[in-house]
Amino acid sequence: MENYDAEKLQALTGHASPMDILHDPSQNKGVAFTHEERERLCLRGLLPPRPLSMEAQLERVKANFFSKPNNLEKYIFLTALQERNETLFYRFVRENIEQTLPIIYTPTVGEACQTYSQIFRRPQGMFISLEDRGHVRELLGNWEHKDVRVIVVTDGSRILGLGDQGANGMGIPVGKLALYTACAGIPPIHCLPITIDVGTNNEDLLNDPLYVGLQHKRVGGDDYDGLIEEFVQAVGDAFPRAMIQFEDFSNDNAFRLLDKYRNRVCAFNDDIQGTAAVALAGLLASLRITEGELKRQKFLFMGAGSAGFGIADLILLAMEQQGMPREEGLKRFRFMDSRGVVTRQRDDLTGRKGEFACDDAPEKDLEKVVESFQPTALIGVSGRGGAFYEEVVRAMARINQRPIIFALSNPTSKAECTAEQCYSWTEGRGVFASGSPFDPVTWQGKTFVPGQGNNAYCFPGIGLGVIMCQAKHVTDEMFLVAAQTLAEITDEADLNKGRVYPSLQDIRAVSLKTALAVIKVAEERGLAKTPLGENAEERTRSWMCSARYRSYV
Known part of the structure; x- marks a missing residue:
């Protein structure tokens, strides 16, 4: 056995020394380097002598991950794994997406x-x-x-x-x-x-x-x-x-x-547009439960910031696609902030706040606004934990047979209400989604699985589509088709559980379908620098990385 040849090693791996390979998270395989690879890369003696498969490594990672005493320790553990061996990190995250996301x-x-x-x-x-x-x-x-x-x-x-x-x-x-x-x-x-x-x-x-x-x-x-x-x-x-x-x-x-x-x-804002796509997808899926039409809904937003106006803008775009003029659609929205209902009498009506302002009388009490406006959907983007208190949710349930209640603020402590509160206060009739995950809730013998309106359902697939066709811009229409695609993927089994989004285990399939829908829009609108045509799916699939180790022999 000879000392390593720096030039040969550089040509093979891009590194001049064996230790550099082990310190490169994109190339390091840890104990998964085979005997042949260790010989060729001069790694003998730098690793424990027995090679182990990726599957064995995954078992070790899983045991360590679930042994951590709290979520922050799990975060630190995964960060260290990503910095050490990114292939193993992504494989573990993919196979345990509901626990790791x-x-x-x-x-x-x-x-x-x-x-x-x-x-x-x-x-x-x-x-x-x-x-x-x-x-x-x-x-x-x-x-x-x-x-x-x-x-x-x-x-x-x-x-x-x-x-x-x-x-x-x-x-x-x-x-x-x-x-x-x-x-x-x-x-x-x-x-x-x-x-x-x-x-x-x-x-x-x-x-x-x-x-x-x-x-x-x-x-x-x-x-x-x-x-x-x-x-x-x-x-x-x-x-x-x-x-x-x-x-x-x-x-x-x-x-x-x-x-x-x-x-x-080529730019977008995920808090505005990505959140809007996921929220709209959840609303479209909810309407399959309530048997309603989008253009006939009335939306009350708690929170008048970028996320709320982004959601409203995309809902309006979807309504316009169904034939409703924007001016008519605007009448079906109300926004509330720390000062109460956003009305035209106020002195802070800049930007979209002015566009969505209404002619109602000023009112700070959310329950009274629910009673007067009678919304079919209550959407929380306020960052105020507990903003949907019991009387508000019960009022929504009196007005609607199947009230739609989305508590989208993150993290969990900021959610406007919990899944359990929604289901109990609506006597199991509420259609619920949240920004952070909640555990399943059993109410009078029926188990509900709350849907998490996680932006991960949309922005990765949108980005993949934009990258593949080299879109010049990221348009609102791309977020609209992403929302429609996600809503279509949500099946009856999910809806029967009260979940308005598909399982996160299907996220790669969701992202691929979203990417293909975005590519189609980009090509139809002349925005694709690299049109893919009929080869879009094949080329996109082949480009997506698989989280498998590279072979060096």
């Missing part, structure tokens, strides 16, 4: 962001701060992988329902991109998480000596806009095939940045 994303990712500075081990993405103005393109050049296809970026200003988490918000783009790979098969080599750090207004972080971000008040105005503009231009230069997903930006910037860039580059 609430860990790598909502609700546990919220707790992980709150403690990010304490649990930080190694960077998984890029941090771009105000101190980097004028050098953003150079920074992007430091990223190892040059063919980036999807970027998830946050400024940490509104992480889930937890508010400003500053640079700690990096957990969000990392988690989102993990779902792009696990749910839609987008190879991780093409994914880049980015956090833009302009400071934070979170006093706890400003006073925390361990905080990893800029420790000053959040900067806005021209300095903020200038950094975002430089970032968008730098992405176009460094990664011309990349789609940008804006994530967890504050309400005052979310719609503004989306409107500014959606027709300039």
